[in-house]
Every structure is written in C-alpha cells, then in structure tokens.
Amino acid sequence: MKSETVSTLLVEAASLLAIGMVFVFLFLALLIAAINLIAAFCRKFPGNFPAESSSVPLTKPLATPSRKIDDTTLAVIGAAVHQYRKQHQSNVKD
Amino acid sequence: MDKFDVLWQSTALAHFTLGQMAMMLVGLLLLYLAIVKKFEPLLLLPIGFGALLTNIPLAGFSQAGGILFYIYEVGIDTGVFPLLIFMGVGAMTDFGALIANPRMLLLGAAAQFGIFATLFGAIALNWVPGFSFSLQDASAIAIIGGADGPTAIFLASKLAPELLGAIAVAAYSYMALVPIIQPPIMKALTTPEERKIEMEQLREVSQREKIIFPIAVLLLTILFLPAATPLVGMFCLGNLMRECGVVERLNKTAQNELINIVTIFLGLAVGSKLSADKFLTVETLGILALGAIAFGIGTATGVLMAKLMSRVSSRKINPLIGAAGVSAVPMAARVVNKVGLEANPHNFLLMHAMGPNVAGVLGSAVAAGVLLALVG
Structure with a gap:
C-alpha cells in the first residue's frame, strides 16, 4: 500500500480510537447512572412483586406429597414402626 | 485404459491441491486442540470438522449446492446465528454482581481499549509489504480484542466476510488461551500487596432490579x-x-437447546470459510498476531483502570478484577480468582470479577456498534 494512503488511514484509525473510547466510556457511565436510578427506585417502592418465581417448577409433580404431616398420621406411622421393630426383634431372637 | 483414467479422475487423490491438504491439517489441528487440549471444544470441534469438509476436492461443500454454503448463507451472511447465540448468552448471564456494584462498568469500558488500539495496529501493519487492510478489515480484526465470539463473527460477517474464518479461529483460540495470556500481564502490573486486597461483600440485588436492567x-x-x-x-x-x-x-x-443447535451450525459455517485461498495467507498470520496483542492490551488497560479506581475510590478494589473486563465470560473471572488466591488464599474474587466480566460483554457490544456505525 502507498505510504500516503496508510498515513491517512492511520489518522482515521486514531480518530476512531479516540471517538470509540470516549463513546464507550460515556455510554457505560450513563448505564452506571441508570443502574443507580433503578436501585433507588426499587428501594423507594419495594413492592413484593414476583417473588422467587424463577425457582418454581414448570409443571407440578403429579402426586405432590403434602409436606406437613398431621399429628394423627404421625402417631399412626410411629405406632406402625414401633410394632414392626418389635416383631423384627422377636424374629431375630427366635 | 480410458476407464482407469476416468476412475482415477473421480478420486480425490487426483485433485488434491497442496493448499487443501494444508487446510485439512489445520482442521485436524483444530480437532486436536478441541479434543485433547479441550480448547473451547464446543466451537473448535465443528469448526475443525467444517474445515475438513470444505477442503474435500470434488465434493463442493462450500459452493452453491453444498450444505456448508447454505448454512453459511442462511446463518452467518444474514447475521442470524451470532445473534441467536448472543440471546442464549444473555439468558445465561447473571447481572447481579454488576448491578450490586455498577462502577465495574468502567472496567469493562477500559478493557475495550484493546479493540481500538488493535484497530490502529492493524492499519499500521500496512507498512509491511504484503498487508493491505482496509479500515473495515482492521475493525473486524480489532474486535477479536472484545473476547466475545458471537460479536466478533457478527462484525466480521458485516465488515470483512473474507477474513471471517481467520478472525473466528483467532477469537476462539485466544479465548481458550486466556489462562495463559492474562496472568503474566496481571502480575507485571500489580504489586503483591495490591493482589491481596480483599473486597467487601456485594449487596443483595432484588429481582425487580434484575428485570428492569435489561430493559x-x-x-x-x-x-x-x-x-x-x-x-x-x-x-x-x-x-x-x-x-x-x-x-x-x-x-x-x-x-440450552437453541444455543447448542446454533453452535453446531455456526461452527460448521465458520469452518467452511477455512479454505486455502483465504486462510493460507500472510494476512492470517497478521490477524493471529494482532488478536494476541488485542487481548494483552485489553487486559493491561483493565488492570490499570482498576488500579486508578482503587486509588481514587473510598471502597477497596483489587486491581486484578480489571483483567476480567475483557469479557471472555466466565474464563477471565476464573483466572482473576485463581491469581487472587495465589496471593491470598482466603481471598475469593470470583463474584467481584463477574461484575467487570459481564460489563465487558456490554462494552464489546457497544464497541462493535460504534465500529458498525462509523466504519460499516
């Protein structure tokens, strides 16, 4: 390439460097301001809108066992286990 | 005897050119790097295989009628594939660390200096006989410094499609080489005391902030x-x-599914651009050298900016996190964490480095936009 064209290209590249970096900095600085604004807005109006919905499974499992086991069921299970252990122990002894 | 000649003419052996064989070796090298060295295997594997396919004599994979030709036309010439990948990257990116500490955006901006300095360097290479990069070519090469594959491919397909193969290979190879390129630069520019600086815990970011942010x-x-x-x-x-x-x-x-499907086709299409006449040129060597310089400069300016910020700011900033500003998510952030742990085994910088890391993605997209607006 001719040296003249290279030097004109170099001047253009230098101006691109300056303009590009200034623009990137300005744009991202503006974004900093925007993020701070969003944060301030969210602090001011802290509604509890969609809470943790991202962790909700897509489809509900077909048979969801209810987490809370009521006292009667607990008592029944406890008695059954007790009975089983008793039987099992007596079996071992025999 | 005639029949023998016809048979011979229908084999690839009779038509192999030296260039095609050399490019097949390049394809095999890429496959080796992907499979054995595990360098960005998700991309280098289809790219390497695409290079094998496109250099088969008589098969015409990359001519009108061949599958790679159409994949390229549909996906890369139109810019669709890199953009779909970018959507997937967006879906994988958590901006929490950046929203908690928005000043990290300045680090992402500083690291883009690597792009613009390389643009200058690519034009300066025209002094060397054998190189003739236009401003468009130089811009497409420089974006390698953005350390972001889809952005590099998108810009190259718009500004310099004939250099796309070399640019994509350079971009992905250097992204895999981040753990080798970055640490020496990071250590040279920081003192051991600076590397030991512990940063304060990031605040919790609400979901509402995260929703408003992309908008x-x-x-x-x-x-x-x-x-x-x-x-x-x-x-x-x-x-x-x-x-x-x-x-x-x-x-x-x-x-998951979409980005995986697109990655296969994107890799193949990039590989289809690895033909001898376009890749085995002195310009490819220039592109590979410039890409490494772009990464180096971006890392250095990121670290220097972090040093400046830690001097000025009241809150402590470990200058190492500036290196993550080159994007290359999440590799660069992991490198920062590793170098930080070497200096101070109790200092986990990963979350702090994710801020500048994702800021770098935004920064390189903005830089690509600037180049498209001014040069395209």
Whole structure:
C-alpha cells in the first residue's frame, strides 16, 4: 500500500480510537447512572412483586406429597414402626 | 485404459491441491486442540470438522449446492446465528454482581481499549509489504480484542466476510488461551500487596432490579447507538427471559437447546470459510498476531483502570478484577480468582470479577456498534 494512503488511514484509525473510547466510556457511565436510578427506585417502592418465581417448577409433580404431616398420621406411622421393630426383634431372637 | 483414467479422475487423490491438504491439517489441528487440549471444544470441534469438509476436492461443500454454503448463507451472511447465540448468552448471564456494584462498568469500558488500539495496529501493519487492510478489515480484526465470539463473527460477517474464518479461529483460540495470556500481564502490573486486597461483600440485588436492567440497557442503546441494537437487543431479550421468571421454558430453550443447535451450525459455517485461498495467507498470520496483542492490551488497560479506581475510590478494589473486563465470560473471572488466591488464599474474587466480566460483554457490544456505525 502507498505510504500516503496508510498515513491517512492511520489518522482515521486514531480518530476512531479516540471517538470509540470516549463513546464507550460515556455510554457505560450513563448505564452506571441508570443502574443507580433503578436501585433507588426499587428501594423507594419495594413492592413484593414476583417473588422467587424463577425457582418454581414448570409443571407440578403429579402426586405432590403434602409436606406437613398431621399429628394423627404421625402417631399412626410411629405406632406402625414401633410394632414392626418389635416383631423384627422377636424374629431375630427366635 | 480410458476407464482407469476416468476412475482415477473421480478420486480425490487426483485433485488434491497442496493448499487443501494444508487446510485439512489445520482442521485436524483444530480437532486436536478441541479434543485433547479441550480448547473451547464446543466451537473448535465443528469448526475443525467444517474445515475438513470444505477442503474435500470434488465434493463442493462450500459452493452453491453444498450444505456448508447454505448454512453459511442462511446463518452467518444474514447475521442470524451470532445473534441467536448472543440471546442464549444473555439468558445465561447473571447481572447481579454488576448491578450490586455498577462502577465495574468502567472496567469493562477500559478493557475495550484493546479493540481500538488493535484497530490502529492493524492499519499500521500496512507498512509491511504484503498487508493491505482496509479500515473495515482492521475493525473486524480489532474486535477479536472484545473476547466475545458471537460479536466478533457478527462484525466480521458485516465488515470483512473474507477474513471471517481467520478472525473466528483467532477469537476462539485466544479465548481458550486466556489462562495463559492474562496472568503474566496481571502480575507485571500489580504489586503483591495490591493482589491481596480483599473486597467487601456485594449487596443483595432484588429481582425487580434484575428485570428492569435489561430493559434500561436496551432503552439506552436505542437512544444512543441504534447500530448496536441487533446485538444488545437479542442479549437483553435473553436476559429478560431469564430474570422475569414467567417464561422459564423459553429461558431454558434459549440457554440450552437453541444455543447448542446454533453452535453446531455456526461452527460448521465458520469452518467452511477455512479454505486455502483465504486462510493460507500472510494476512492470517497478521490477524493471529494482532488478536494476541488485542487481548494483552485489553487486559493491561483493565488492570490499570482498576488500579486508578482503587486509588481514587473510598471502597477497596483489587486491581486484578480489571483483567476480567475483557469479557471472555466466565474464563477471565476464573483466572482473576485463581491469581487472587495465589496471593491470598482466603481471598475469593470470583463474584467481584463477574461484575467487570459481564460489563465487558456490554462494552464489546457497544464497541462493535460504534465500529458498525462509523466504519460499516
């Protein structure tokens, strides 16, 4: 390439460097301001809108066992286990 | 005897050119790097295989009628594939660390100096006989410094399609080499005391902030840099799908199935550009050298900016995190964490480095938009 064209290209590249970096900095600085604004807005109006919905499974499992086991069921299970252990122990002894 | 000649003429052996064989070796080298060295295997494997296919004599994979030709035309010439990948990347990116400490955006901006300095360097290479890079070529090469594959491919397909193969290979190879390129630069520019600095815990970020963030980014891009809206818009769409919590199925598809499918085709299409006449040139060597310089300069300016910020700011900033500003998510952040742990075994910088890391993605998309607007 001719040296003249290279030097004109170099001047253009230098101006691109300056303009590009200034623009990137300005744009991202503006974004900093925007993020701070969003944060301030969210602090001011802290509604509890969609809470943790991202962790909700897509489809509900077909048979969801209810987490809370009521006292009667607990008592029944406890008695059954007790009975089983008793039987099992007596079996071992025999 | 005639029949023998016809038979001989129908084998590849009779038609192999030296260039094709050399390019097949390049393809095999890429496969080796992907499979044995595990360098960005998701991309280098299809790229390497694409290079094998496109250099088969008589098969015409990359001529009109061949599958690679159409994949390239449909996906890369139109810019669709890199943009779909960018949507998936958006769906995989958590901006929490950046929203908690927005000043990290300045580090992402500083690291883009690597791009613009390389643009200058690529033009300066024209002094060397054998190189003739136009401003478009130089811009497409420089974006390698953005350390972001889809952005590099998108810009190269718009500005310098004939250099796309070399640019994509350089971009992905150097992204894999981040753990080797960055640490020496990071250590040279910081003192052991600086590397030991512990940073304060990041605050909790609400879901509402995360939802508003991508919309705000898009709004700013629309207002100030419409040329970057294809990249930033797809990225923000992916991120909004991730954070809003109501389209979990789309989110999962964007960051798994869709990005995987597109990656296969993107790799093959890039590989189809690895033909001897376009790749075995002195310009490819120049592109590989410039890419490494771009990474180095970006890392250095990121670290220097972090040093400056830690001097000025009241809050402590470990200058190492500036190196993550070159994007290359999440590799660069992991490198920062590793170098930080070497200096201070109790100092986990990973979360702090994720801020500048994702800021770098935005920074390189903005830089690409600037180049498209001014040079394209």
